[in-house]
Amino acid sequence: MKIVLGIYFATFTIAVVYAVNLLPVPEEIQAEESSQIDTDDSAPIKPESPDEGKIRYLASPNFAKQNIPDYDPETTFKVPPGMEFRVNFWKEIYGKYTTDQIVIHDTKWLVIYTHVDISDLNRQKNLSEGNKQRIKNRRIxxxxxxxxxxxxxIHKNRQDPSKLSPTASLLYQKFKHAKGNDIFYEASRLRNIRAQVGQKDQFIQGIYFAGRYLDQMEEIFARMGMPIELTRLxxxxxxxxxxxxSRVGASGIWQFIRSTGKLFMRVDSLVDERNDPITSTVAAAKLLKINYEMLQSWPLAVTAYNHGPAGMRKAAVRSGTKDIVWITNNYESRTFGFASKNFYAEFLAALEVQTHYERYFGKLPVADPVEFDTVKMVKPISLSSLIIYTRLNKEILQFLNPALTKEVWGGRNLIPTGYDLRIPEGGKERFLARLKGVPSNERSTTGSGVKYYTVQGGDNLISIAEDHDVTVESIREANDLSGSRIRAGQVLVIP
Structure with a gap:
C-alpha cells in the first residue's frame, strides 16, 4: 500500500507495510471520531432510486432578494478574512475526498498531510466492524x-529550511498561513494530528435527496424571516x-437531540418529528432565530447550533468580541473543541459546494419534490387496519410519514389521535371514504395485546417513563430490571 504525501504541490510516496492480523489485538487503539452519524437501517426507505422517474436539476435560489434585518447578500455568509484556510479544508472534504479516504491533517491550521485509502476495508464482507476499525486505527x-x-x-531546521528533506520542505510550505511560535513542534504532537473521513460521495447523495424537501424548506425559512442559506445546514x-x-441520540436531517427536539416538536414513543424533514425544518428555523436574537450575529447563531447559544454568548463575552474569526482561532474552552471551532467554516463550505455543485461534481440528478395530502387522524388506528381498508402501500406510507416510529410500523402501537397522516397526493376523498369503512372493533387491533418500546440512542428509563406516562419502577418490574442500565435496540414491555 502507498500513502500519497503532498496533495497540492508534489507527490512523494512512503512505502508502508501493514501487518494485518485478523486476531484480536492485545491493546485497542482508539481512532479519532471522523463522523458522529450512524445509519438506522430500519428507517423508512425511499420508494424510487436516482435512476427512476423524471430527472431534474437543483436550481440555486437568488439570495440577494431576501429582505431580512442585518442581512447583506454581499457580506452575510461570505468567507471572512482569516477563515479561508478552514473553509478550503472543508471544501476538500465535501468536494474531493470520499468515504474510502481518511484525510490526515493538522488540527489547528487544517493543513492536509496525506490520506489513507480504506476502500479495501469498506468492501470487505468477511471482517467484523471491530476488526475493520482495528486495522484502520493501525494504518492511521x-x-x-x-x-x-x-x-x-522541520522544527529542528526551521532557522535554515535549506537543510530540509524534500518531504519536509513540502510540508514546510503548506504552513505558510500559520502564525505563532513552535508551530511545527506543536503540530508534531500526535494529539494535534487528526483523521477525517472524506464525504464527497455522501454530499453527492445528499444533493439528490435534498431535491425532495429543499423547496419547502426555503419557503419555511423565508416565511419565518430567516436567511434561506441556513437551509443548507x-x-x-x-x-x-x-x-x-448520532451516537448521542441526535436524529433526523437537522440532528436534534431528544431534549432540544421536545422544545419544538412531538418526540415520544409513537411520533418523533425530529425525523420529519419538514416539521424539523420549522423547529430548526425557530431555534436558529432564538440563537440570533440572543447573539445578534449570524456567524455566532450558526455556531450556536452546535455549541449552544449560552456557550457562544460566553465565548463572545470572554473574548471581548463577536468576531467569529477571532473566536475560532483564539478562544479556548474545554467544551469549545474541534467541532465547534469548525462548525461555521463547515457551513460556509457546504453552502459553496451545494450552491455551485456542478463546478465540483458536474451535472447531477436530484429527486422530485415530495407531494402529498394530509389527513388528521380523529381516532387511533392500527397500521394493519389502515392498510387493509384504505388499500395504501405500507412502503409509500413509511416514506411519507418518517415521524412515525418503529412502534407503529412494527404493529406494536397505534397511529395516534391528532396525527397528521400524509397520503399520496390526489387521493384524499377516496382515502376518507375507505377510512369510514373500518369497523370500530378493528381500529385498535395491533396484533398483540402487549405494548412494547424499542430503546433509542440517548434514551434512559426516566425519559421513556415520561413519554409513556408510567413510572420508572413499573418499567423495571415489567422487564425484570434490577437497575437503570438499558441499551439501544433493547425492546421493553411498557406496563
Missing amino acids: NSVKEEISKVLLE PFVESSFNLRAR
Whole structure:
C-alpha cells in the first residue's frame, strides 16, 4: 500500500507495510471520531432510486432578494478574512475526498498531510466492524507517526529550511498561513494530528435527496424571516440522510437531540418529528432565530447550533468580541473543541459546494419534490387496519410519514389521535371514504395485546417513563430490571 504525501504541490510516496492480523489485538487503539452519524437501517426507505422517474436539476435560489434585518447578500455568509484556510479544508472534504479516504491533517491550521485509502476495508464482507476499525486505527496511527517525525525535522531546521528533506520542505510550505511560535513542534504532537473521513460521495447523495424537501424548506425559512442559506445546514449535520442517528441520540436531517427536539416538536414513543424533514425544518428555523436574537450575529447563531447559544454568548463575552474569526482561532474552552471551532467554516463550505455543485461534481440528478395530502387522524388506528381498508402501500406510507416510529410500523402501537397522516397526493376523498369503512372493533387491533418500546440512542428509563406516562419502577418490574442500565435496540414491555 502507498500513502500519497503532498496533495497540492508534489507527490512523494512512503512505502508502508501493514501487518494485518485478523486476531484480536492485545491493546485497542482508539481512532479519532471522523463522523458522529450512524445509519438506522430500519428507517423508512425511499420508494424510487436516482435512476427512476423524471430527472431534474437543483436550481440555486437568488439570495440577494431576501429582505431580512442585518442581512447583506454581499457580506452575510461570505468567507471572512482569516477563515479561508478552514473553509478550503472543508471544501476538500465535501468536494474531493470520499468515504474510502481518511484525510490526515493538522488540527489547528487544517493543513492536509496525506490520506489513507480504506476502500479495501469498506468492501470487505468477511471482517467484523471491530476488526475493520482495528486495522484502520493501525494504518492511521502508522501514518501519524511518520508525519510527526517529518514535522520534528522541520522544527529542528526551521532557522535554515535549506537543510530540509524534500518531504519536509513540502510540508514546510503548506504552513505558510500559520502564525505563532513552535508551530511545527506543536503540530508534531500526535494529539494535534487528526483523521477525517472524506464525504464527497455522501454530499453527492445528499444533493439528490435534498431535491425532495429543499423547496419547502426555503419557503419555511423565508416565511419565518430567516436567511434561506441556513437551509443548507443539513448538509453539514446529516447530508440530508433521513436515517441519520448520532451516537448521542441526535436524529433526523437537522440532528436534534431528544431534549432540544421536545422544545419544538412531538418526540415520544409513537411520533418523533425530529425525523420529519419538514416539521424539523420549522423547529430548526425557530431555534436558529432564538440563537440570533440572543447573539445578534449570524456567524455566532450558526455556531450556536452546535455549541449552544449560552456557550457562544460566553465565548463572545470572554473574548471581548463577536468576531467569529477571532473566536475560532483564539478562544479556548474545554467544551469549545474541534467541532465547534469548525462548525461555521463547515457551513460556509457546504453552502459553496451545494450552491455551485456542478463546478465540483458536474451535472447531477436530484429527486422530485415530495407531494402529498394530509389527513388528521380523529381516532387511533392500527397500521394493519389502515392498510387493509384504505388499500395504501405500507412502503409509500413509511416514506411519507418518517415521524412515525418503529412502534407503529412494527404493529406494536397505534397511529395516534391528532396525527397528521400524509397520503399520496390526489387521493384524499377516496382515502376518507375507505377510512369510514373500518369497523370500530378493528381500529385498535395491533396484533398483540402487549405494548412494547424499542430503546433509542440517548434514551434512559426516566425519559421513556415520561413519554409513556408510567413510572420508572413499573418499567423495571415489567422487564425484570434490577437497575437503570438499558441499551439501544433493547425492546421493553411498557406496563
